[in-house]
Amino acid sequence: MNSETRVKSPSIYSIPADEHFLDVLTQGIMDRYFDEKDPFGLAQILVLLPTRRSCRALQDAFLRHTDGRSILLPRMVPIGDIDEDQLQIDTLATDIFSEENNVLPAVNDMQRRLMLSQLIQQQAQKTTDNILEDKNFPTDRAIRLAFELSSLLDQVQNERLGFENLAKLVPDDYASHWQITLQFLNILTEEWPKRLVKEKAIDPAHRRNMLIQARAKKWQNHPPKSPIIAAGSTGSIPATADLLSIVAKLPKGSVVLPGLDREISPDMWSLLEASHPQFGFRQLLLHLDFEPTKVKDWIETSSSESYQKERVKLVSAALRPAITTSNWSKIKNIKSSALTGLTRIDCVDADEEAGVIALIMRNILTEGNTNSNAALVTPDRELARRVASALTRWDLKVDDSGGVPLANTPEGTYFRLIIKLIFQEAAPLPFLSALKHPLAAGGLAPAIFRKHIRDLEIALLRGPRRKPSLVALANYSKQWANTNPELSDAADALQNLVQYAEPFIKVLSKPNQNVSKIIYEHIQFAENIAKTDVLSGPERLWSSNSGESLANFIIDFIESSEILGNINPAHYPLLIDALMHGYTVRPKYGGHPRLAILSPLEARLQHYNTIILGGLNEGTWPSPPSADPWMSRPMRANFGLPQPERKIGLSAHDFSQAMGAETVYLTRAERVNGSPSVAARWLTRVEFAAKSIGLNTQELEKKGKKWLEWQRGLNLALPKEKSLSLDSEKRPPRPKPPVEARPRRLSVTDIEQWMRDPYSIYARHILKLTPLKPIDEEPNRADFGSLIHATLEKFLSRHPSGSLPPNSYEELISTGKEVFSPIIEMPAVWAFWWPRFERIAGWIVKTELLNRKNIKRIFTEIKGSHIIRNLPHANFEIVAKADRIEQLNDGTLKIIDYKTGSIPNDKEITAGFSPQLPLEAVIAINGGFHDLPSAKVSKLEFWKITGGQAEGEIHSIGSNEASYFETEKIGEKAQNGLIELITAFDNPETPYESRPRVDFAPAYSDYEHLARIKEWSIISLDSKDQQ
Structure with a gap:
C-alpha cells in the first residue's frame, strides 16, 4: 500500500487539550503517511505551524516517536500566526512563502521607528491647536510614540483594514485631543506610504499577508500533489484564516486545531463572547463554513489518562458563558477524578510563590522518572525571573524563555549606565552603578578595579556630594592620595577613566552633533572601560548572547542613524532608552533538558508532564488591556479592530490548554507589591464550578499547604528542637567582652x-x-x-x-x-x-x-x-x-x-x-x-x-x-x-x-x-x- 492510497479525504481535525498536541500530531502523520518501503514519503509532506519554536518542538516529537531512529522528516514551516504584541512579526525570509519573488522586502524595524518619529515631529510642528503645548517633540518622546504607532500599523494590517475611513473616525463632538490624534494618524495615510515607496520596502505585517495570500492563491489554482497539514493555528489573523480555508479544501490538505471543545453544545456556540477560550475557533469555523460537530479527532485512540479528560470537562464547564453558569449544579457527567493531579497553592507573596514553584520543579528531578519534565507557564516576567533565581539554590540554571528586555541584560544595563556616568557628571550613584558593574574593569583585573572603586567610594562619594564632574572627582582623589598613600592606585585608575572619557565628553560638548559620532565615541568609551588586563573590551562586551543582541541593535542604529542626522546631545541617553524599548533577548541555546520557564505564547503546543500555572491573579493573568495612545475603545470598534477582550479569549485558551496536562499546579500570591491581590477569574470559576458540581475542592488546598510547609521549612535557620525560644531571641543584647x-x-x-x-x-x-x-x-x-x-x-x-x-x-x-x-x-x-x-x-x-x-x-x-x-x-x-x-x-x-x-x-x-x-x-x-x-x-x-x-x-x-x-x-x-x-x-x-x-x-x-x-x-x- 503506497502513501497516496492511504490519504484520507481533506477535512478539519482537532487534538483535545488532554493530549500532547505535537506527539499526537506526529503519531497521526506516521499512521497516515509513513511507509518503510518509501523513505522519502514523509519528506514530501509540508507541515505548517504557528511559530519556529513549534517547528523545533515537532522535530523533537518525531525523535521521541521513532526512539531517535533517523528518518527523513516532513518539511516544517512557520506561518507567523502569533500575537503581534508578544513577539516580533516573523518575516518568513527563509520559508516557502518567500519564494514569491515579486514581493518587496520588509522595512527594518529600527528604520521604521526612526522614520515614523521624524514624521511625528514634523506633524507636531504643523499642528495649530493650542492643546499641544510643546510642538518641539524631543526625539526620544517621538520614538516612543513611533513604537506605539508601529504597533497600531501592524494591528491594522493584520486585520487587513485600510486607513481610508480615518477622517470619519472622530466626529466633531469628540474631545479636541482626539481631533489632534486624528491629525497624527494622517501620517499613516499620507506621509508613510510615500516614505515606503522611497525606501522600496513595505511593512512586515503587510508583507507577510501578501506572501501568505500569494501562496494560498497558488495552491488554490494549482493544488499540490503532496500532503499539506496546517496544525496548531487558531486562525487569529485573517490572512492565516484564509490560508487555513484553502488548505482545508485542498485534495490532500488537512487542518488540525488545538483543543476544540467538544463539550460545547451547538446552541451554546452562538453565545460565545470574545473573552471565551473557544471564541477564536467559533470565528475560524464560521470563516471556513464548517460546523463544530463535524470536526473529527486527528487519531482515534487516546494516550491521556481518564482524569485528564474529566479535568478538561471541568474547565470547559467553568469557562462557559456567564449566562449559563446557573446550570453548573445540573452537570452530571464530570467525575470526582477531575481534581486528580490538580493542586492549588495560595502563597503569601511573590517571593514565597517563586520559592514554592522552584521547589516543585526541583522535586520533579528527584521523584520523577527520567522522562518526566516540568514547565512554569506565566505571563509575569518578574515571577519568571524570581523562579529562575530561586532554582540556583540547587545549582539549576533555567532561563526564562520569555526573554529579557535588552535594556535589562548585563550588557544593555552596562551600556546605559556608562551614558549616565558622563551625562550626570560622575554623580555618586551613576558613577558607582557604572563602575561597580561586573563588566567594568578599566584595563585592570576586575577584582582590583572594584577594590579601587570601593576605596574611592568610601573616601570621596559618601556623605554630601562634592562638586560634580569626572575631572573634579579625579582631582579630589589626587589630593586625598597625597595624605592617604593607600589611595594612590585608585586615584591613578580614576585618572585613566578620565582619559578614556575625554573623546566622548568632547563630542557631547557641542550643542548639535551627528548621532553616528556620538554612538561611535559611546562604543569606544564602553569598550575601554570593559577591557581587563587580559581581555579586550570587545571580547568582554559583545561575545555573549545578550552582548551579540546589543551589537546587532547598535549596528541597526548606526545603519539607520542618517535618518536622524544631527541631534542635541542632551537627548542621547533618553534616545537610547527609547530605541531599546521593545527589544527582547531570548536564550540562544537549549536550556535545561527537563525544566522550562515559558510565557503562555511559548508554551503553546509544547510537551510537559507537569505544568505550573503561576501568577494567577487578576491584572497578571489575564493582563489588563494596555492603553492605546492613538485610538479609544469606541474608535477601535468603529475602525474594525478587535476589542481587548479578544486577547483575554486567547489567554483563556492558553489556560484551558495547559489545564489538560497530567499534573497541574495553580499558584498565586495573596499580596503583590505589598497590596492585596484578587485571584484570576479562571481560577475562581474552576473552583466555583467544582463546588457546584459537588467536587471536594478542599483537597486542592490541602495538597497546596504541604508545599507551603516544605518551602517555609527550607528557610528555617535551625530545626525546631534546636531553635531558640521567642523570648530569648528578642531580649536586649548584653555582651560581656574580656x-x-x-x-x-x-x-x-x-x-x-x-x-x-x-x-x-x-x-x-x-x-x-x-x-x-x-x-x-x-x-x-x-x-x-x-x-x-x-x-x-x-x-x-x-x-x-x-x-x-x-x-x-x-x-x-x-x-x-x-x-x-x-x-x-x-x-x-x-x-x-x-x-x-x-x-x-x-x-x-x-x-x-x-x-x-x-x-x-x-x-x-x-x-x-x-x-x-x-x-x-x-x-x-x-x-x-x-x-x-x-x-x-x-x-x-x-x-x-x-x-x-x-x-x-x-x-x-x-x-x-x-x-x-x-x-x-x-x-x-x-x-x-x-x-x-x-x-x-x-x-x-x-x-x-x-x-x-x-x-x-x-x-x-x-x-x-x-x-x-x-x-x-x-x-x-x-x-x-x-x-x-x-x-x-x-x-x-x-x-x-x-x-x-x-x-x-x-x-x-x-x-x-x-x-x-x-x-x-x-x-x-x-x-x-x-x-
Whole structure:
C-alpha cells in the first residue's frame, strides 16, 4: 500500500487539550503517511505551524516517536500566526512563502521607528491647536510614540483594514485631543506610504499577508500533489484564516486545531463572547463554513489518562458563558477524578510563590522518572525571573524563555549606565552603578578595579556630594592620595577613566552633533572601560548572547542613524532608552533538558508532564488591556479592530490548554507589591464550578499547604528542637567582652555616649564597627554643625586676640562661602542653610565685639587629654577637642561648646549624662590642652547658634556668676562619676547594655539596628502592660 492510497479525504481535525498536541500530531502523520518501503514519503509532506519554536518542538516529537531512529522528516514551516504584541512579526525570509519573488522586502524595524518619529515631529510642528503645548517633540518622546504607532500599523494590517475611513473616525463632538490624534494618524495615510515607496520596502505585517495570500492563491489554482497539514493555528489573523480555508479544501490538505471543545453544545456556540477560550475557533469555523460537530479527532485512540479528560470537562464547564453558569449544579457527567493531579497553592507573596514553584520543579528531578519534565507557564516576567533565581539554590540554571528586555541584560544595563556616568557628571550613584558593574574593569583585573572603586567610594562619594564632574572627582582623589598613600592606585585608575572619557565628553560638548559620532565615541568609551588586563573590551562586551543582541541593535542604529542626522546631545541617553524599548533577548541555546520557564505564547503546543500555572491573579493573568495612545475603545470598534477582550479569549485558551496536562499546579500570591491581590477569574470559576458540581475542592488546598510547609521549612535557620525560644531571641543584647578588650581611651563625647548607651561603645570601640555615611547624602544637621565649626575656626584663627577689624562681618561671610563651597550650590543649602549662617555670622560678630575686651587669647578646635590613674585595672585616658577656649584677662579660662541643635539641660548635666564640658574643664585644670598652661576654669558655656528667630543664645553651666570654685566642683563630680563608670566596666561581668536608662537614652544611635531595639523594646512594653 503506497502513501497516496492511504490519504484520507481533506477535512478539519482537532487534538483535545488532554493530549500532547505535537506527539499526537506526529503519531497521526506516521499512521497516515509513513511507509518503510518509501523513505522519502514523509519528506514530501509540508507541515505548517504557528511559530519556529513549534517547528523545533515537532522535530523533537518525531525523535521521541521513532526512539531517535533517523528518518527523513516532513518539511516544517512557520506561518507567523502569533500575537503581534508578544513577539516580533516573523518575516518568513527563509520559508516557502518567500519564494514569491515579486514581493518587496520588509522595512527594518529600527528604520521604521526612526522614520515614523521624524514624521511625528514634523506633524507636531504643523499642528495649530493650542492643546499641544510643546510642538518641539524631543526625539526620544517621538520614538516612543513611533513604537506605539508601529504597533497600531501592524494591528491594522493584520486585520487587513485600510486607513481610508480615518477622517470619519472622530466626529466633531469628540474631545479636541482626539481631533489632534486624528491629525497624527494622517501620517499613516499620507506621509508613510510615500516614505515606503522611497525606501522600496513595505511593512512586515503587510508583507507577510501578501506572501501568505500569494501562496494560498497558488495552491488554490494549482493544488499540490503532496500532503499539506496546517496544525496548531487558531486562525487569529485573517490572512492565516484564509490560508487555513484553502488548505482545508485542498485534495490532500488537512487542518488540525488545538483543543476544540467538544463539550460545547451547538446552541451554546452562538453565545460565545470574545473573552471565551473557544471564541477564536467559533470565528475560524464560521470563516471556513464548517460546523463544530463535524470536526473529527486527528487519531482515534487516546494516550491521556481518564482524569485528564474529566479535568478538561471541568474547565470547559467553568469557562462557559456567564449566562449559563446557573446550570453548573445540573452537570452530571464530570467525575470526582477531575481534581486528580490538580493542586492549588495560595502563597503569601511573590517571593514565597517563586520559592514554592522552584521547589516543585526541583522535586520533579528527584521523584520523577527520567522522562518526566516540568514547565512554569506565566505571563509575569518578574515571577519568571524570581523562579529562575530561586532554582540556583540547587545549582539549576533555567532561563526564562520569555526573554529579557535588552535594556535589562548585563550588557544593555552596562551600556546605559556608562551614558549616565558622563551625562550626570560622575554623580555618586551613576558613577558607582557604572563602575561597580561586573563588566567594568578599566584595563585592570576586575577584582582590583572594584577594590579601587570601593576605596574611592568610601573616601570621596559618601556623605554630601562634592562638586560634580569626572575631572573634579579625579582631582579630589589626587589630593586625598597625597595624605592617604593607600589611595594612590585608585586615584591613578580614576585618572585613566578620565582619559578614556575625554573623546566622548568632547563630542557631547557641542550643542548639535551627528548621532553616528556620538554612538561611535559611546562604543569606544564602553569598550575601554570593559577591557581587563587580559581581555579586550570587545571580547568582554559583545561575545555573549545578550552582548551579540546589543551589537546587532547598535549596528541597526548606526545603519539607520542618517535618518536622524544631527541631534542635541542632551537627548542621547533618553534616545537610547527609547530605541531599546521593545527589544527582547531570548536564550540562544537549549536550556535545561527537563525544566522550562515559558510565557503562555511559548508554551503553546509544547510537551510537559507537569505544568505550573503561576501568577494567577487578576491584572497578571489575564493582563489588563494596555492603553492605546492613538485610538479609544469606541474608535477601535468603529475602525474594525478587535476589542481587548479578544486577547483575554486567547489567554483563556492558553489556560484551558495547559489545564489538560497530567499534573497541574495553580499558584498565586495573596499580596503583590505589598497590596492585596484578587485571584484570576479562571481560577475562581474552576473552583466555583467544582463546588457546584459537588467536587471536594478542599483537597486542592490541602495538597497546596504541604508545599507551603516544605518551602517555609527550607528557610528555617535551625530545626525546631534546636531553635531558640521567642523570648530569648528578642531580649536586649548584653555582651560581656574580656576586660583586656575594653577601651582605655575615650573622647569626652564618647564618654557621654557610654553613659547613655554602652552598647554603642562596644560596637564602635571593641567590634571596631564604624558606620558609613549614605552615598550622595543630603546634607543634614550634623553637616551644618561641622560647617559652622570649620568656618568659625578658620575665622577666629586669623583673629585670636585683640579687636576685630571693621569689616569682620564681611570677612566671616567670605570665610563661610569658602567653607560651604563644595555644597553651597545645592538648593536646600542655599535656600535654608545659608540664610541661617548669615544670621549666625551677625550674632557672632556682635558677641565678639562685646566680649573681646575681657579676652586675652582665643584657642579654637584645641586638642587635649588627661590620664586618670590609680584605677583597679589600668590607667584611663580621656581626650577632647574643645570648640573654643578663651584665656581671660584675669588668668582663668572659659570653655565654650558650639551647639547648632539642642543643648543638654541642667538635669542631664547634674546626673552626669552630659559630662562633655565638665570633663574638658578637668583636662584644662590639669594642663592637658596643647599650648595652653594649666589654669583655673571660671566659666563653662554652651553657645546655641541655630540662626533661627534667636540667632544665638548663651547658656552657662551653674549660676550665671559662677566662680572657678563652682566650676571645679562640677568638674570633680564629673570625674568621680567617670571613675565609678570605669570601675564598673572593669568588672568582666558588667555588660554593655543598650540604652539602660530610657529617659536618658540618646536621640539617635548608629547602632540601633545591631542592638535590635525595635524587637526587644516592643517585648518589654508588652510585658509591662501585662504586669
